[in-house]
Amino acid sequence: MEDTGTRSFVERLLQLDRRWIFLGIALAVVVPFLVPGFKMRSGVVSPRTQSIYDTINGLPAQSVVMFAFDYGPASIPEMQPMAVALCKHAMSRDLRVIGVAIHPQGPLLGGQALREAAEEYGKQDGVDYVNLGYKPGGAAAIKGIGTNIYKVFPTDLSGRNSATLAVMQGVRTYDNIDFIVALSSTPAPFSWIAFAHEAYGAKMGVGVTAVMATDFYPYLQTDQIVGLINGLKGAAEYEDLIRHPSYGMLGMSAQSVAHLWIILTVIIGNIAFFMWRARTRG
């Protein structure tokens, strides 16, 4: 009787309605936001994120950084905190920031990140930063910046002549851009690495959604990129580094609880499976 009871429990576990697991994930994500003061330790900052922070931190004032906003609304939870943190860091260091995009929805989200940072640090559009907007053509557009940025982006997003903007003075090719960070939820960073770094020697970092991050680890090992910001965790690390906790850090407690729940269900599922297999074979 006891054996049958145990077996039926294992079988019931293996046939558990998956909606119970969904409910567990929902609770794991929602509850940390409802419990006041709930916070799980976010962990150490990875050397990959630290490296991008150190590179920007090491640039002298008025250096030029370019952020490529190649993502759309579907990846806002991971990419926008990253973009905002990078813009805030660059502007807090008095760097000139150029925003570009080869993804059609990028300029609007990039523009929001630039404006949010500019408002905080009192920076002026066209003088301290500019949003050059979207350029179709992908790789061809990235390659074009290597010969003359004004042929690729003759005007900025607002229709102003790019060449006449104060922020663009002295900027013509990648030689005049000190650091590029390709922020993307698409394979665009591969093109940035190929046509900005390999073809013109531009110094680069990459920020991507977590689902894409493993694709870029080989480029870290070959030193083709100096650093990699990996999804929401990377965004939280960057917010931690610049001491500006926001949506990235806020989300990491829920992320940790959800991961614990998933690990627990994987372990329980495996134990149940091996018990069931041992009994059916025995």
Added chain:
Amino acid sequence: MEPGEAVATGMYYLSGPVIGTGVAVLLTLAIYSFLYADNPVYKFAEHLFVGVSAAYGVAITYHMAVLPLIIDPLFRPQNTPSGQPQYWVIIPALLGLMMFSRFFRRYDWMSRWPIAFMMGIGAGLAIPATVQTSLLPHLYSTMQPLAPMAEGRLDLLTGIDNLLLLVGVVCVLIYFYFSLEHKGVFGVASRVGIWFLMIAFGAGFGNTVMARISLLIGRVQFLRFDVPEIFFPPSP
């Protein structure tokens, strides 16, 4: 009318941000209702999303590509930095229009020209770039010394690291080599290759889980922080 006054009179709740946020809340809940069971509300939200995304893409492409790259240089040169008409853009514009010939069976052969042009450009850009960016640098970085020296002494940990890299690359390549039967030493190496692949897939899966949970977190943050801020603004 001041914002505070609008809240007091109730007009605030008929403003764009409030209505937009309300629609976003309903659509978020409609999409997540699929987790319980497929239903018409989910289907409606899904179709709405596809339609709005397509329309948004068309509008963005028109305003950020067609207007500044075709209309302005041809018909409104005063909006361009040079101020002069640029008639050469007629050629890419025509090639672009030829793409639409696919909608007419009699003329769909015309679409092959721009497709051939794009394939030529794409291959010309991608092939050397892939060799230069991915193949060669990654080959070089695989060739690491098995007994590296650091400050005149053997760096054992880096040596183990490099050995693992070598074993991993060779065994995974053997796994994908199908001209020899996978048995004996070859079979063992192939199975080791599978283990390396499984570890790589595990890392990929872990990151995928993190990415998907992040999307849910984004929606919960919207419902928890952004919605109350819009629906219940500070009193005047």
